[in-house]
Amino acid sequence: MYAFTYHKPTSARQAATLLAKKEDAKLLAGGHTLLPTMKQRLASPSALVDLGACADLKGITVKGRNIVIGAMTTHAEVADSPEVQSAIPALAYLAGHIGDPHVRHRGTIGGSVANNDPAADYPAALLALGATVVTNKRKLTAEDFFTGLYETALEEGEIITKVSFPIASKAGYAKFRNPASRYAMVGVFVAKRGSEIRVAVTGAGEGGVFRWPEAEAALKARFAPKSLDGLKHTAKGINGDIHADAEYRAHLIGVMAKQAVAQATGKA
Amino acid sequence: MTTVSLTVNGKAVSANVDPRTLLVQLLRENLRLTGTHVGCDTSQCGACVVHLDGKAVKSCTTLAVAVDGASVTTIEGLAHDGTLHPMQEAFREHHGLQCGFCTPGMIMAAVDMVNRRGHQLDEKTIREDLDGNICRCTGYHNIVKAIAAGAEAMGKGAAPVRQAAE
The missing domain is CATH 3.30.43.10 (Uridine Diphospho-n-acetylenolpyruvylglucosamine Reductase, domain 2)
Known part of the structure; x- marks a missing residue:
């Protein structure tokens, strides 16, 4: 160092x-x-x-129809939070499956979101749940915030203070973990809020987290794993590396999406 | 140089360190507590796991200056008056080690597991929660057995682990 x-x-x-x-x-x-x-x-x-001593960046609160999580809240705190577990259980599940128990005691939501690792879990949750990233300067939708591989809309001197998640009526997350690092080879977060359905994919895209519109349309007809039968994601624009080639990851997107919907509908 | 003061295994200590100093370096090099090991040095293997304010963390991925004022428990802080902590005793009894390099981290992770999940741990839970600890000798089988037994022994009024509050 x-x-x-x-x-x-x-x-x-x-x-x-x-x-x-x-x-x-x-x-x-x-x-x-x-x-x-x-x-x-x-x-x-x-x-x-x-930022470890900034008390104003910590904590989890329910504000109306939103769960608001301070940027310095650890993965373990999100996973164990009764508020998160009851409002968006899929989010608690996601936080509880990042890295390992020791990593979850130190790693934070703000750090993960700011880093925008293409294989990180949180970006998928933010995008699917339609979360808002709040900084010391402004508020950004997840779509505007994540701009590419390790890239975000954060400007010089800008600090994420919290992330606000609208509470979904149904949500699920499934990831195929790299057996060594526990990073997502492919992770899919699905969320249903009113008539809006979002499917967000992490770990797979060359440009980081992205939405899968075809799956969203299919699930709009009926929010059930069966609705995704026969639906395949293209391997174009999908990452290939020593862990898995692009075709394999593209296939995993469909499999994980189904599992996520099954979890969201209580059929997992 | 920055002065760091913390409580390590119940004793107040302070050291003058460069901000680059990792918690594991402070423990091993300044305090000579060499039970905490450095295996991979890349946050994967868990040989460096210690308890920071009662929670297991990887001390190779934590700056010493960042934990000023905190309470740290290392493997040296588990045994009391020459009596092994029940989790240490369980590792001995069940032969949960071969070369022993990963053992301090394994035991600190195991005690943390009990703190989080209680005294009845099934095999699946133990294996899942050992995600952050790598052993290259045992094949994990005896480690898993040792943790289940150690967790139970900790619940039977065997000497409690020295905790952060102390």
């Missing part, structure tokens, strides 16, 4: 001031992507602004 100066503000506002003052500063959330990257010397920020 290259040397850096370390700063530990106690509020998001202080963090933003520090971030603006220090050139090449990076925010440290749970650190489970940033620290390994720095250890490999693939990142060398001159300063780290640790």
Whole structure:
């Protein structure tokens, strides 16, 4: 790791001031992507602004028809939250299957969303549930927020403060895990809210998380796993690597989508 | 250099460290608590697992400066007055180790599992929750048996694990 100066503000506002003052500063959330990257010397920020003491970035609240999760809330806290478990059980399930128990004690929703790893779980939930990413400057829909591989709409000095999830009437998440890393080879999150149905796919797309309109249309007719019978996702634009080629991943999208719908409809 | 003060195995300690220092380096190099191991150094293998404020974390992926003021329990903090912690005893009894390199992390992960899930752990739960700990000798079978037995023993009033609050 290259040397850096370390700063530990106690509020998001202080963090933003520090971030603006220090050139090449990076925010440290749970650190489970940033620290390994720095250890490999693939990142060398001159300063780290640790958000760990910002109490205003933590916690889970129910606000009307939304679940609002502070950016520094850990995966374990989301997975174990009675509020999340009762409002959107699929979201609690997703958080409880990120990495391993030790990683879930440190990793945060804000860190995961800001990193936008193409194989991360949360982006699929945000996109399918129609979540809003709230920053210290503005509010962004998930669609506007995730812009590409490890790319987001976040600007210089912008800090995610919370993520607001509208409560879906039905939701499910299924992922085919890489047996070693537990990252999603393919993960599919389906959500039904009123008449709107969304199917979001992570782990598969060359450009990161994306929606599958054909599956959404098929599920609109009837929200059941059977509605996806015979539906195949194209292998075009799908990732291929040593873990799985594009055709294999494309096939998995259909399989995981069915499992996610089965979970959402209580038939899993 | 930054001063870090924390409670390690019930004792107040402080050290002057470069911000780059990882929690595992502070434990091993400054405090000479070498029971916590570094296996992969890439957050995968779990040999470095310690309890931070009562929760299992990978100390190779945590900055020492970030945990200023926290309470840390390492493998050295489990035994009391020369008596092994019930989970350590279960690993001995069930031969849950061969070379022993992963064992400190396995035991810290196992105690965390009991803290989260209670004393009755089935094989499937144990195997699933060992996701973050890799053993290259045993094939896991005896580790799983040891954890189930250790969890039960912990529930039978055997000496409780030294906790963060202490």
